[in-house]
Amino acid sequence: xxxxxxxxxxxxxxxxxRQDAAIGVGDDGAVLQIRDGYDLVVTTxxxxxxxxxxxxxxxxxxxxxxxxxxxxxxxxxGAEPAWLSLALTLPAVDEDWLAAFSAGLxxxxxxxxxxxxxxxxxxxxxxxxxxxxxxxxxxxxLTRSGAKVGDYVYVTGTLGDxxxxxxxxxxxxxxxxxxxxxxxxxxxxxxxxxxxxxALRNIASSAMxxxxxxxxxxxxxxxxxxxxxxxxxxxxxxxxxVKDSCDQTTAMQLALSGGEDYELLFTVxxxxxxxxDVLLSPYGTPVSCIGRITxxxxxxxxxxxxxxxxxxxxxxxxxx
Amino acid sequence: xxxxxxxxxxxxxxxxxRQDAAIGVGDDGAVLQIRDGYDLVVTTxxxxxxxxxxxxxxxxxxxxxxxxxxxxxxxxxGAEPAWLSLALTLPAVDEDWLAAFSAGLxxxxxxxxxxxxxxxxxxxxxxxxxxxxxxxxxxxxLTRSGAKVGDYVYVTGTLGDxxxxxxxxxxxxxxxxxxxxxxxxxxxxxxxxxxxxxALRNIASSAMxxxxxxxxxxxxxxxxxxxxxxxxxxxxxxxxxVKDSCDQTTAMQLALSGGEDYELLFTVxxxxxxxxDVLLSPYGTPVSCIGRITxxxxxxxxxxxxxxxxxxxxxxxxxx
Numbered sequence: 070x071x072x073x074x075x076x077x078x079x080x081x082x083x084x085x086x087r088q089d090a091a092i093g094v095g096d097d098g099a100v101l102q103i104r105d106g107y108d109l110v111v112t113t114x115x116x117x118x119x120x121x122x123x124x125x126x127x128x129x130x131x132x133x134x135x136x137x138x139x140x141x142x143x144x145x146x147g148a149e150p151a152w153l154s155l156a157l158t159l160p161a162v163d164e165d166w167l168a169a170f171s172a173g174l175x176x177x178x179x180x181x182x183x184x185x186x187x188x189x190x191x192x193x194x195x196x197x198x199x200x201x202x203x204x205x206x207x208x209x210x211l212t213r214s215g216a217k218v219g220d221y222v223y224v225t226g227t228l229g230d231x232x233x234x235x236x237x238x239x240x241x242x243x244x245x246x247x248x249x250x251x252x253x254x255x256x257x258x259x260x261x262x263x264x265x266x267x268a269l270r271n272i273a274s275s276a277m278x279x280x281x282x283x284x285x286x287x288x289x290x291x292x293x294x295x296x297x298x299x300x301x302x303x304x305x306x307x308x309x310x311v312k313d314s315c316d317q318t319t320a321m322q323l324a325l326s327g328g329e330d331y332e333l334l335f336t337v338x339x340x341x342x343x344x345x346d347v348l349l350s351p352y353g354t355p356v357s358c359i360g361r362i363t364x365x366x367x368x369x370x371x372x373x374x375x376x377x378x379x380x381x382x383x384x385x386x387x388x389x
Numbered sequence: 390x391x392x393x394x395x396x397x398x399x400x401x402x403x404x405x406x407r408q409d410a411a412i413g414v415g416d417d418g419a420v421l422q423i424r425d426g427y428d429l430v431v432t433t434x435x436x437x438x439x440x441x442x443x444x445x446x447x448x449x450x451x452x453x454x455x456x457x458x459x460x461x462x463x464x465x466x467g468a469e470p471a472w473l474s475l476a477l478t479l480p481a482v483d484e485d486w487l488a489a490f491s492a493g494l495x496x497x498x499x500x501x502x503x504x505x506x507x508x509x510x511x512x513x514x515x516x517x518x519x520x521x522x523x524x525x526x527x528x529x530x531l532t533r534s535g536a537k538v539g540d541y542v543y544v545t546g547t548l549g550d551x552x553x554x555x556x557x558x559x560x561x562x563x564x565x566x567x568x569x570x571x572x573x574x575x576x577x578x579x580x581x582x583x584x585x586x587x588a589l590r591n592i593a594s595s596a597m598x599x600x601x602x603x604x605x606x607x608x609x610x611x612x613x614x615x616x617x618x619x620x621x622x623x624x625x626x627x628x629x630x631v632k633d634s635c636d637q638t639t640a641m642q643l644a645l646s647g648g649e650d651y652e653l654l655f656t657v658x659x660x661x662x663x664x665x666d667v668l669l670s671p672y673g674t675p676v677s678c679i680g681r682i683t684x685x686x687x688x689x690x691x692x693x694x695x696x697x698x699x700x701x702x703x704x705x706x707x708x709x
Contacts (some may be wrong), residue, residue, distance in 0.1 A: 091428060092532060095613060096464040097597050098432035098521075100530045103423040108411060112418035112505065113520065115476045117513030142417040156435045156476065156518040186431065193437030194514035198476040200433065201418075210420045212412060277417050293415060 075162055076190050079171040080155065084178040084185040090152060092186075098192045099186035101152055107204040112142035113125035117168055118195035128166045130257040131197065132173025137261050138280065139201035140169075140181050141331040143267035145278035147211040148203030155188035156198040181263060211269060211276035211335070220274050220336040220362040223345075225262050225354050227308040228283060229320065230255035232327025242319075248310035255308075259331045265354050272344050276335035282326040284382050286334060288369060297365035301372050306357040325371075325383050336362055395482055396510050399491040400475065404498040404505045410472060411504075419506035427524040430464035438515035441696050448486045450577040451517065452493025457579050457601065459521035460501050462650040464586035465598040467531040470501045471510030475508035476518040501583060531589060531596035531655070536614035540682040543665075544673050545582050548603060549629040549640065550575035552647025558630050562639075568630035575628075579651040582638055585674050589655055596655035601642040602646040604702050606654060608689060622700075623693050626677040639700035645691075646703050656682055 081094040092100040103109055116135055118124045138152045155174070178185060183201070234256025236242035239251065244252050262278075269276060275290050283305075287298055305324040315323065337345050349356055363370065371378040401414040412420035423429055436455055438444045460470045475494070498505060504523070554576025556562035557569065564572050582598075589596060595610050603625075607618055625644040635643065656663050669676055683690065691698040 091528075092530065096532050096534070097465040098430045098468070098523075100466070100525070100532075101429040101431065102527070103429055104429075105425045107423075109421040109423055109429060109522075110423065111472075111474060111520070111522065112416045113474045113476050113507060113509045115478060115509045115511045115518070117511050118476055120511060120513045145417040146420070148418070152431075154431060156433050156520075158435060158437055158516055187431045187433060189435045191435045191437050191440060191516070193440045193516060196478055196513060196516050198435070198509070198518045200431070200474065200476075200520045202429075202431065203418075205420070207422070208411075210412065212416050212420075214416070351452045371544065 110148040115198040128170035129173035136177040141261035143203040147270040148205040154200040158196040214293040216275040216336040222360040226332040229323030229327040231329040273335040284325040295364040297368040298369040300360035430468040447468035449493035456497040463523040463579035467590040468525040474520040478516040532615040536595040536656040540679040549643030551649040593655040604645040617683040617688040619690040620680035
């Protein structure tokens with residue numbers, strides 16, 4: 070069996086089966102049926118060994134994360150995830166690695182009802198690129214550009230958990246035994262807020278997912294919507310694990326500049342706040358209001374209750 | 390200006406503009422409008438430095454080739470190219486390189502009326518992944534799986550030119566001055582057979598593009614269609630440049646096992662051969678009938694006229 074057949078064995082016949090994938094793996098391209106009246110949403114994310122992960126990271130977790138970060142982008146646009154393509158570059162064929170990576174990929178793809186429909190496999194330094202495709206009713210996609218002055222700013226879940234998980238893995242921060250499982254799960258096996266993203270279609274004025282940290286990410290909404298924002302850091306939702314493991318300064322740093330939480334950040338006009346509360350009850354997703362959109366374009370104001378909050382963002386500017 | 394802004398300047402506002410790209414670069418994902426009654430076709434191709442090209446290759450040609458190899462896959466499915474995404478991994482930001490690469494990419498994208506609608510840029514060993522998306526009337530996509538016993542096998546253009554161009558660049562083969570421009574053009578600036586691919590929708594029983602060489606590629610049609618094929622190598626279309634530069638054995642090797650020609654390989658039932666001739670006249674694309682589909686599944690028979698032709702495929706089995 071050649072290397073080609075070996076690799077294709079792990080990717081050609083697994084994951085969810087969808088009737089709208091007329092042709093999947095095995096031809097020059099995939100042929101996909103878009104429901105009439107729907108738009109296509111496409112996202113792309115690359116994870117490079119040495120930049121986004123270590124070559125010896127658990128391959129099952131990598132497969133999971135690759136799917137999740139892409140599906141999270143679809144969730145942030147209010148789309149229904151449907152199909153995935155994988156561009157996989159590997160220095161050599163390691164069957165154990167392939168088995169674990171593809172298992173993580175497929176179980177997560179299946180969870181989100183996505184079918185792997187194609188891609189490319191090449192030899193070179195390890196790099197994982199996924200392309201996720203979803204559908205959204207025509208004109209209903211959530212974007213970064215619709216926030217208006219006076220809108221309320223919300224986030225889902227808790228912030229900073231994944232960043233604490235990374236620090237724990239790097240030996241840079243201690244976490245008590247009882248919180249370790251939760252924190253490592255949040256780092257290695259994040260979730261995408263798919264159901265909530267779709268539910269926000271007629272409620273949120275703008276939305277995006279948190280991949281680089283709130284402080285950095287909210288500036289994309291500010292820029293695309295030509296607005297400013299005022300955030301009350303005392304309202305940032307923190308997990309018990311972060312509260313118990315960090316002093317307040319560290320907790321704020323994790324919540325503001327920690328990446329890879331894959332929670333949703335979104336804005337809601339005053340008139341839709343009631344609909345939001347009604348909407349949320351069946352989802353069980355915790356959502357916190359953390360501030361307002363302001364008219365001072367480009368200015369991000371941080372407060373702690375009524376007091377100004379001084380913050381020097383840590384971390385680095387991503388290459389992208 | 391940060392690296393992010395620098396890179397985005399080269400990719401965010403150029404290429405063709407399409408009205409059906411509701412949201413392009415700059416959000417969590419692109420939002421694309423598929424015409425009612427059409428299917429989506431998606432292809433993915435990765436080019437890795439050191440594997441598919443040399444890091445010091447002309448970046449403008451790389452940008453051109455990256456678009457062309459993807460659009461060629463769409464052409465082989467009879468699709469109309471529409472949108473491109475780019476996952477770009479670079480070790481560092483080299484503005485001259487970016488300017489030339491993006492120029493090659495955009496001029497080629499514009500030629501095929503494709504809009505760049507998003508992607509991801511990351512730091513790491515140089516690697517270029519493109520995702521091309523096109524549309525095709527529902528159910529009309531050309532595939533590798535429809536060839537039937539008795540169908541005629543065709544190829545467009547001439548075979549082996551790109552492989553001769555590669556040998557010329559590597560200093561492994563001499564080409565007379567008068568043929569060098571043509572041969573290098575075919576290697577560095579290949580074309581995709583987009584118009585012809587669409588025209589074949591109701592005529593060809595199967596189709597694919599030639600990227601790895603005829604001998605290797607036709608086996609994909611044989612496998613997916615569960616048939617065999619008989620090819621008359623005396624009918625393989627050779628350019629004057631290949632004829633003048635190579636002895637017959639070398640010419641056959643180039644035509645059978647040379648890659649990257651991006652011509653179309655397709656099959657046509659007997660009853661559609663008249664339609665094919667009528668169809669071809671306005672296109673000006675040379676097309677050659679090189680053999681028939683046989684019932685001996687998996688067997689590729691080579692002949693030279695009526696004589697058996699013995700051939701040991703050169704080259705290597707691609708990693709993929």
